[in-house]
Amino acid sequence: MKRVMILVLFALLASGPGLARVEVKQFDSPEQEERYDKLVTELRCLVCQNQNLADSNAELAVDMRRKTYEMVKQNKSEKEIADFMVARYGEFVLYRPPLNSSTLLLWGGPFIILLIGVTLLLRTIRKRRTVQTDAINETDRQAAAALLDSDSDKRDA
Amino acid sequence: MTRAALPLAIFLAMAGLFWYVLGKMNEGEYNPRDVPTQFIGREAPAFSLPNLLDPTKTVSSTAMRGRTWLLNVWGTWCPECWKEHEYLLHLARREGVPIIGINWRDDADEAKAMLARMGNPFEQVAFDPHSDAVIDWGVYGAPETFLIDAEGTVREKHTGAMTPTVWREKFVSHFASAKATP
Numbered sequence: 001m002k003r004v005m006i007l008v009l010f011a012l013l014a015s016g017p018g019l020a021r022v023e024v025k026q027f028d029s030p031e032q033e034e035r036y037d038k039l040v041t042e043l044r045c046l047v048c049q050n051q052n053l054a055d056s057n058a059e060l061a062v063d064m065r066r067k068t069y070e071m072v073k074q075n076k077s078e079k080e081i082a083d084f085m086v087a088r089y090g091e092f093v094l095y096r097p098p099l100n101s102s103t104l105l106l107w108g109g110p111f112i113i114l115l116i117g118v119t120l121l122l123r124t125i126r127k128r129r130t131v132q133t134d135a136i137n138e139t140d141r142q143a144a145a146a147l148l149d150s151d152s153d154k155r156d157a
Numbered sequence: 158m159t160r161a162a163l164p165l166a167i168f169l170a171m172a173g174l175f176w177y178v179l180g181k182m183n184e185g186e187y188n189p190r191d192v193p194t195q196f197i198g199r200e201a202p203a204f205s206l207p208n209l210l211d212p213t214k215t216v217s218s219t220a221m222r223g224r225t226w227l228l229n230v231w232g233t234w235c236p237e238c239w240k241e242h243e244y245l246l247h248l249a250r251r252e253g254v255p256i257i258g259i260n261w262r263d264d265a266d267e268a269k270a271m272l273a274r275m276g277n278p279f280e281q282v283a284f285d286p287h288s289d290a291v292i293d294w295g296v297y298g299a300p301e302t303f304l305i306d307a308e309g310t311v312r313e314k315h316t317g318a319m320t321p322t323v324w325r326e327k328f329v330s331h332f333a334s335a336k337a338t339p
Binding site: 066086 | 190192193294
């Protein structure tokens with residue numbers, strides 16, 4: 001009895017990862033499967049917007065995966081399927097938005113911020129260096145000398 | 158004092174921005190998850206789906222040619238749809254607006270029960286359990302309401318419950334002009 005229980009337990013453990021995977025799909029060729037996998041990772045789930053179709057279990061994502069699957073089976077090209085989704089949901093459906101005039105800031109933004117950061121850093125470094133070189137200017141040096149002199153005068157007296 | 162001025166100014170500007178945007182979201186005027194429809198001014202995608210109330214018949218969008226009509230995507234699982242139901246009934250019964258419903262990802266019996274209980278504002282209800290037409294129309298949530306003109310062009314779309322305000326601001330003008338032209 002115990003042995004049977006252990007076997008059942010192992011069977012359950014082994015099936016775990018299999019259950020977690022999205023629906024099993026049958027493809028005519030490995031190339032089709034590759035195209036499907038690529039599309040579901042690059043298309044956005046519209047309901048849970050920070051997930052792609054492959055990661056999402058939202059019902060709409062399941063249906064969009066099915067739609068993608070059907071189109072892959074019909075031997076539609078990757079571009080045709082992506083265009084189909086864009087025509088319906090806009091470029092937002094693409095997890096990697098294309099570079100065009102409306103997404104220029106999106107793609108260029110990080111570089112602009114980097115540029116600002118580097119400029120600020122260089123300015124700070126330069127400022128600090130100049131502060132260090134003339135840390136003691138002439139008036140300060142004379143004031144210090146005067147203080148030291150007066151001190152030694154007192155001691156002499 | 159002057160050292161703190163710039164960070165403080167940035168902080169206040171950000172706080173003001175968040176306050177403004179959150180206010181707009183609460184009023185329902187701004188939805189960060191909104192995906193603008195691609196269909197305004199384009200030809201409405203055709204659909205032909207089984208009729209929820211009589212599965213032997215089909216509901217087809219091409220049969221609506223020549224009329225200005227609303228397409229409303231709903232489901233019994235969608236609380237916003239319950240909320241707008243009363244107003245859809247008002248539009249259909251008092252204003253004479255033709256509304257075609259797409260019952261989406263639903264249980265047919267539950268959908269029929271809801272229409273029997275709350276009233277049926279739809280001329281016809283199409284049944285779309287697998288999102289076939291829904292994906293074709295670029296719908297990603299319910300309720301969504303489209304306005305299609307006599308030529309079969311999509312003129313307006315609203316995501317979320319239909320309210321008198323939305324109706325006045327976005328939809329009613331299309332019906333006024335549709336009635337005036339013939």
